[in-house]
Structures are given as C-alpha cells and as structure tokens.
Amino acid sequence: MPITLLENSQTTYYDYIVSEQKDAETFLFIHGLGCDSTLWDDIIPFLKPKYNLVVFDLPGHGRNKLSENVGFSLSLIFSDIEHILFTENIPSCHVVGYAGGGNIALEAVLKQKKWVRSLTLISTPIFMPFQIGEQEMRKRFATIEEGKKQQVFKSIIDGITVIASEERKSRLEGMMNRVDIRSYKDFYKVCKNSVQEYSPEKFKNVDLPIFLLVGEFDATFPPKLHLFDDTYLNSSRFLIIPNAGNAVMVDKPKQLVELLDDFVIQYVLGSPPSLKGRGYVDKLNFELQSIVNSGIRQVNSRNTIELHFLTSFKVLLDGKEIEGKWNQRKAKQIFSYILYHQQVTRDQLYDVFWPDLELTKARNQLRVSLNHIKSIIEGFTGDDLSKYIDIGRDLIVTSVRVKSDGENLLNEIEQLKLVSYSDRAAKVVELIARLPEVLFPGLYDEWVLELRSSIEMELTSIIEDLLDEDLDPSEEINMLKYLIKIHPNEELYYEQILFALEQERKYSEMDFYEDKLNSLK
Structure with a gap:
C-alpha cells in the first residue's frame, strides 16, 4: 500500500497484514542494505495467523524511489514509519531489523521512540573496529564507481546465505538490482556512522526486551563479533541459529518464526528466568563486562600510549612525550605496571607495591599515587x-591503544624462534647488541625483575640451541659474551668462549676470561 508524505511528497510503499486473531501483537520489519520488503516473504505465511505484520521499503529500495532533492536519512525513515503506524492506528510494535535495518531500529531506541515495544536484531553490526569498517566502505564504493555493481552484489549474496535455493538467491539478486546506488551509499554511511558512535555507555539506559540473533555461518558478521554486541546491549536473549548464514530469514525461515514467537511470549509478555541477583554470576558478569569494555575502547580509540622502559622510562601519547614528576609517589612504577598489563585490580597493586603494609594504609598510598598520575x-x-585510563572501584583498565618496548622485545624473541637456523644467529647477535647493559633500569619491583628474568631465560634458551650448530666464530663469541653477562657464574660459558677465542687467536681477550674463570674456582 503506498502512502504519500505531504512534507516532501515522497511515496512510501508498505504492506499491513492484519491477523485473523483478535488483539494480535504487531511486528514491524526493517530490511537491510540493498534489500527490500520482499526479504520477509518466507516468514510472513507462518506469522500472519497470530500477528499483525508491517513490511515496507526503505528510501531508494524496492518500490520506494527517492526524488533527486531528497536524501536517504534517519529522519526520513522515522517519518515514514510513524506515518505508517499513525495511518494504521498502531501505537507500538515489536521491531525486527536485519543487518543495517537493525541499526536503524537501534537509532529509534536511542532517540526514545515510543513505538518500539521490543527489539530483535538479526545479523546487525554493533561493535566493529573503526579501521575495518572504513576499509570495507572504501572498497565497496570504489568497485561500484568502476561500474562493477554486480560484482559487489554477487559477493554479498554468496556470503549471506549458506543453504538458500537458487530461487531465493535470485530473489536477493533482484532486490539488489532495484536499489538506487545513491541510497545504497547513503544507507551504508548512516550505518557506519552509527556503529562508530556506539559504546556500552551509550546503551546503558536502554531498558526494553532485546533479542540478538545470528547465523552460525555468518561470513559477514561472524558470531564471535556478536558476542561483543551482547555486552554493549546487555540483551535479554542472544542465540546463534545452527546451519544458517547472515540472512537467517532466507536460510531458516521456520526456525526464525518460532524464535520470534517464543521471544514475544516469554520475554515481552511473560517473565523469563533471570540469573541476576546471584552473587557469583553478578560478579562474573561485572568482570567480563569490564574486560570487554576495556578492549572495545582500546580498539576504537584514536589515541595510542607508548611505554618505553626497556632502556629508560618515557611515556608518549600519540608520539609526544608526557613530561611530569614521574619519580614521585611511585608514579613511574605504578603507571608502567598498569600500561604493561592494561588491566589490573587494586588488590594486585597493593600486593605488588605495598606488600608489607596493612590494607588501609596501602589503599591510602594507592589513592595518593593515582591522584598524582591523574595530575x-x-x-x-x-x-x-x-579518556586514557579508567579507574574503577575494583578494576583499573586502559582506554586507549597501548604499545610497550618490553612487549615488543618479547614478540621479537618469539619471532626469532620461527627464523631458520641459517639466519637466526645473525638476528640474535643484532638483537643482543641493541639491548642495554641492564634491562629496565631504575625499576626494581618484583614484577619487573620477573619480566627481566623471563626475557633473559628466553634468550639463553635460543642461544644455547644455536651453540650446538656450526656458527660463524664472531657470532658465537658475541653470543657467549651475552650469556656470561647475564650468567656471570656459569663456568661452562667461560670454557666455551676461551675455546672460541683461541680458535680465532684472540689471545688478549682470553686473558680476561681466564682470570674470570679462575676466580670462580
């Protein structure tokens, strides 16, 4: 049924299917990017005996053509929806959004639209690393600009279904061929901009039943990605549909209908069981939420903090050194610990930095130190x-991307293990030549000493393994010198270096190591 909005003379096409059941609940379906209202054709026959159904075409999609002077926008979509609901005398409804249609539904919730009674999101992206979203948008748009629209759409169709018949795939292809390219791009930008603005904090006041659904074999937004979405929304229900792809309504229409019906009955109209209020579960959820929130903030942050403490202490924010009184109130030590671990508890800090103080005094000391770091x-x-460090009641977590030269060194050592023996010796010699005389100078807390020992033991293992090979004499000597530096009481290393020096006729150096060896006997 077409309706014309007087304010912009746009015609919106929709269908309102009235159930035979009296006082039936109403579903409003919002299709995704490049689709249209026929996306829902396979589930309508199963739902209409029990529910009223509203399906409509978004601007520039299906039968809904956009005038040149009208752009795709959320305000236009909400105006369409509200005009439909007013025309059909529908005060509220259960909104079901697929992919980008779910993002439109979420925006309605965030704008506190009263007509949203419950929300079901099918394969809808909520968390998405910023750079990946940007790259995918540029890639799609560039391909379309090259006149290869069909290539983009075929790739999408192949990726969103796993068991759909050729007839259903053909129907999806027809939908995408009907979409207006200007509207397609604008719809994509609306979704991308919305996702980039999402955060757990933004949804914390959302209080309505929410159902997250994803296909087991969704190749566009995999189930693992939607686990993050669940922490954003604290949804009422989250399910993975077996043997389904991204377009669940195409791959598993009957199962989707059963799940929608059960959700309305149990979670909207009924009182579902709850795990809240159970001490262990509440604490576990809080810890998991904190961990995920921290990781999400780091991924989406445009800022990077670099911790340099391998040779000397220095902290950089986006390449600029943060200068301050780091040598006071254990600021250098505590900030290094927080940045290196990225998530710590207050109890950990008490144990590491004030192990001998009673708890009350340790708390006071930490409070003073954190206030100094804050200043x-x-x-x-x-x-x-x-913006950079989130100091909570129990947890302290970084809110930005963090890099550290200590972590870089450990990664470099791990990479050495993957290098062939023929190249490994030279890379080891080059690495140990860059290391300072003492790792992490000026930091003597137990965790730093353990980190230093761990690095030295990893290098010792790699070098000892190499010493069994036929090495270049100079490389062998340099590696043995390093081993003697970190293991000055190990007689075997002195004997090995004396043999190597003699082979190279470096007699003057032999005297030094002979004296050292004799002092150990």
Missing part, C-alpha cells in the same frame, strides 16, 4: 584521565 596526565592533555 600528570590531565596537566599534559587537558583531558579527563578516564
């Missing part, structure tokens, strides 16, 4: 510390 960061950036 350094805020004095340098002009921003609240929470």
Whole structure:
C-alpha cells in the first residue's frame, strides 16, 4: 500500500497484514542494505495467523524511489514509519531489523521512540573496529564507481546465505538490482556512522526486551563479533541459529518464526528466568563486562600510549612525550605496571607495591599515587584521565591503544624462534647488541625483575640451541659474551668462549676470561 508524505511528497510503499486473531501483537520489519520488503516473504505465511505484520521499503529500495532533492536519512525513515503506524492506528510494535535495518531500529531506541515495544536484531553490526569498517566502505564504493555493481552484489549474496535455493538467491539478486546506488551509499554511511558512535555507555539506559540473533555461518558478521554486541546491549536473549548464514530469514525461515514467537511470549509478555541477583554470576558478569569494555575502547580509540622502559622510562601519547614528576609517589612504577598489563585490580597493586603494609594504609598510598598520575596526565592533555585510563572501584583498565618496548622485545624473541637456523644467529647477535647493559633500569619491583628474568631465560634458551650448530666464530663469541653477562657464574660459558677465542687467536681477550674463570674456582 503506498502512502504519500505531504512534507516532501515522497511515496512510501508498505504492506499491513492484519491477523485473523483478535488483539494480535504487531511486528514491524526493517530490511537491510540493498534489500527490500520482499526479504520477509518466507516468514510472513507462518506469522500472519497470530500477528499483525508491517513490511515496507526503505528510501531508494524496492518500490520506494527517492526524488533527486531528497536524501536517504534517519529522519526520513522515522517519518515514514510513524506515518505508517499513525495511518494504521498502531501505537507500538515489536521491531525486527536485519543487518543495517537493525541499526536503524537501534537509532529509534536511542532517540526514545515510543513505538518500539521490543527489539530483535538479526545479523546487525554493533561493535566493529573503526579501521575495518572504513576499509570495507572504501572498497565497496570504489568497485561500484568502476561500474562493477554486480560484482559487489554477487559477493554479498554468496556470503549471506549458506543453504538458500537458487530461487531465493535470485530473489536477493533482484532486490539488489532495484536499489538506487545513491541510497545504497547513503544507507551504508548512516550505518557506519552509527556503529562508530556506539559504546556500552551509550546503551546503558536502554531498558526494553532485546533479542540478538545470528547465523552460525555468518561470513559477514561472524558470531564471535556478536558476542561483543551482547555486552554493549546487555540483551535479554542472544542465540546463534545452527546451519544458517547472515540472512537467517532466507536460510531458516521456520526456525526464525518460532524464535520470534517464543521471544514475544516469554520475554515481552511473560517473565523469563533471570540469573541476576546471584552473587557469583553478578560478579562474573561485572568482570567480563569490564574486560570487554576495556578492549572495545582500546580498539576504537584514536589515541595510542607508548611505554618505553626497556632502556629508560618515557611515556608518549600519540608520539609526544608526557613530561611530569614521574619519580614521585611511585608514579613511574605504578603507571608502567598498569600500561604493561592494561588491566589490573587494586588488590594486585597493593600486593605488588605495598606488600608489607596493612590494607588501609596501602589503599591510602594507592589513592595518593593515582591522584598524582591523574595530575600528570590531565596537566599534559587537558583531558579527563578516564579518556586514557579508567579507574574503577575494583578494576583499573586502559582506554586507549597501548604499545610497550618490553612487549615488543618479547614478540621479537618469539619471532626469532620461527627464523631458520641459517639466519637466526645473525638476528640474535643484532638483537643482543641493541639491548642495554641492564634491562629496565631504575625499576626494581618484583614484577619487573620477573619480566627481566623471563626475557633473559628466553634468550639463553635460543642461544644455547644455536651453540650446538656450526656458527660463524664472531657470532658465537658475541653470543657467549651475552650469556656470561647475564650468567656471570656459569663456568661452562667461560670454557666455551676461551675455546672460541683461541680458535680465532684472540689471545688478549682470553686473558680476561681466564682470570674470570679462575676466580670462580
């Protein structure tokens, strides 16, 4: 049924299917990017005996053509929906959004639209690393600009279904061929911009039944990605549909209908069981939420903090050194610990830095130290510390991307293990030549000493393995010198280097190591 919106003379096409059941609940379906209202054709026959159904075409999709002077926008879509609901006297409904249609539904919830009674999101992206979203958009748009629209759409269709018949795939292809390219691009940008603005904090006041659904074999937004979505929304229900792809309504229409019906009955109209209020579960959920939130903030952050403490202490924010009184109130030590681990508890900090103090005094010491760190960061950036470090009641987590030269060194050592023996010796010699005389100078807390020992033992293992090979004499000597430096009481290394020096006729150096060896006997 077409309706014309008077304010912009746009015609919106929709279908309102009235159930035979009196006082039936109403579903409103919002299709995804490049689709149209016929996307829902396979589930309508199973739902209409029990529910009223509203399906419509988004601007520039299906039968809904956009005038040149009208652009695809959320305000236009909400105006369409509200006009449909007013015309059909529908005060509220259960909204089902697929992919980008789910993002439109979420925006309605965030704008506190009263007509949303419950929300079902099917294969809808909520968390998406910023750079990946940007790259995919540029890739799609560039291919379309090259006149290869069909290539883009075929790739999408092949990726969103796993068991659909050729007839259903052909129907999807027909939908995408009807879409207006300007609207397609604008719809994509609306979704991308929405996703980039999402955060757990943004949804914390959302209080309505939410159902997240994803196909087991969704190749566009895999189930693992949607696990993050669940933490954003604290949804009422989250399910993975077996043997289904991204377009669940195409691959598993009957199962989708059963799940929608059960959700409305049990979670909207009924009282589902709840795990809340159980001490262990509440604590576990809180910890998991904190961990995920921290990781999400880091991935989406445009800022990077670099911790340099391998040779000397220095902290950089986006390439600029944060200067301040780091040598006071254990600021250098505590900040290094937080940045290196990225998530710590207050109890860990008490144990590491004030193991001998009673708890009350340790708490006071930590409070003073954190306030001092806060003054350094805020004095340098002009921003609240929470933009970079989130200090909670129990957890302290980084809110930005973190790099450290200590972590880089450990990764470099791991990479050495993958290098062939023929190249490994030279790379080891080059690495140990770059290392300072003492790792992490000026830091003597137990965790730093353990980190130093771990690095030295990893290098020792690699070098000892290499010493069994036929090495270049100079490389062998340099590696043995390093081993003697970190293991000055190991007689075997002295004997090995004396033999190597003699082979190279470096007699003057032999005297030094002979004296050292004799002092050990």
